[in-house]
Amino acid sequence: MTTTGRADRPLAAGEAICASAALRDGGPGVRFRVRWRGLPAPAFAVRHAGRAQAYLNRCAHRAVELDWIEGEFFDAAGSELICATHGARYHPATGTCLGGPCAGLGLVALPVLERGGRLLLGRHRDLDDGAVAPGAE
């Protein structure tokens, strides 16, 4: 399973995305949701070079999710993030475009921190606190 199990509810800052152990270097990612600039948005977390990273799950080429196969964000070598739609490639540590249709535009990075064996969503000015008004979804 590559989602938090709470995939329908946007996470608030400080909430757990997943167990740290759920992410291995270059392996499958974990999908979750946030509220970005007031709107629900898909996101994902992966691990690269020992560090967990998270991004909005939105290709810089077109606003589609990167993974056709849920949770599969890395290329075959496990070294670059790749969009399954047209092959845009991104650096897993920074989200910067490495080639393809992203044409120099990168992924939107989300702050994360690891505490007590869990990966937590950090704070960002464009992230809502996760509270969802009734009927807003």
Ligand code: FES
């Ligand atoms: S939508 Fe991602 S490369 Fe085109």
